[in-house]
Amino acid sequence: DQQVKQNSPSxxxxxxxxxxxxxxxxxxMFDYFLWYKKxxxxxxxxxxxxxxxxxxxEDGRFTVFLNKSAKHLSLHIVPSQPxxxxxxxxxxxxxxxxxxxxGTGTRLLVSP
Amino acid sequence: DAGVTQSPTHLIKTRGQQVTLRCSPKSGHDTVSWYQQALGQGPQFIFQYYEEEERQRGNFPDRFSGHQFPNYSSELNVNALLLGDSALYLCASSSGQGESSPLHFGNGTRLTVT
Incomplete structure (x- = not known):
């Protein structure tokens, strides 16, 4: 049972x-949410x-949004850099x- | 300031053998957690050690055991290795029991079971 899902592999x-x-x-019951980069x-x-x-x-170029009713969070990176x-x-x-x-992770590729 | 260090970097074992992985926490940290990351998956929590005791445990069999030493370093032991134990094993450290302290991860030990 996948409790945390990242549906976009890339x-x-x-x-x-x-x-x-x-x-x-x-x-x-989750009360803290984090993003890690690898x-x-x-x-x-x-x-x-x-x-x-x-x-x-918000922290510099990174912003995390949490929608508890939808059980959804997102990470925004602006502007993206290689x-x-x-x-x-x-x-x-x-x-x-x-x-x-x-979650299973999302591979981000930022092209110049 | 040294971060979390793990040894060895890579390890190859045969099914049925036993393995010990080692971790030194980041300076100033006293809590160590272990995670298993299988290929294509996210890290999965194994257990956490604080004050030399196992404080929390994930859904892993008793073949997985650990230890924390007075200097806060830690070992992960896996007995009777199975092919499915092949994974990247990550150690993470934090301060106190870390309710408000994000985990700092080491670079991991890649275990291959043949």
Whole structure:
């Protein structure tokens, strides 16, 4: 039973445009949501998070939106840069930032 | 400032054997979690260690066990290896039990079971 779903395995975007990565979840007990970025041969790197009491959180070029009624969150990257090319994992937890449940990832390719 | 370090980087074992993976947390962190990432999947939580005790556990059989040492480093042991145990094993560390502290991941150990 996949509690966190990333239905788009890949996304291609041109440099300077917006990248939108989507994530759906089924467990209404999740109260923290996180995005991690992973380059090949490296571990996941924390990007941005949002708690269930908020609907938006921004950090520089990265913004995460949470729609609790739809059990949906999205990560917006504006403007996209070639260095953003990586696999992006959505993760959720009902115990703060611990015991994360990950999606299967979306591979983002940003072309110059 | 050293991040999370894991050893070895790669490992090849035969079905039925036992394996031990090692992890040193990021400086200042005292909580270690282990995740298994199978090919094409997201990381899956195995267990978390804090104050040398297993605090939380995911849906993994007892063949998977761990240990945390007084210096906060940790080991993951897997007994009676199965082909399906082939995966990238990720160690992550955080501060306290990390309710508000995002996990910092190491680069992982790639285990291949033949």
């Amino acid at each position: 996304l291609s975007v041109q440099e300077g445009r917006i990248s939108i990565l989507n994530c759906d979840y089924t467990n209404s 380059y090949p041969a490296e571990g996941p790197t924390f990007l941005i998070s949002i708690s269930s009491i908020k609907d938006k959180n 260095g953003d090319s990586a696999v992006y994992f959505c993760a959720a937890s009902d115990t703060g930032f611990q015991k994360l449940v990950f």
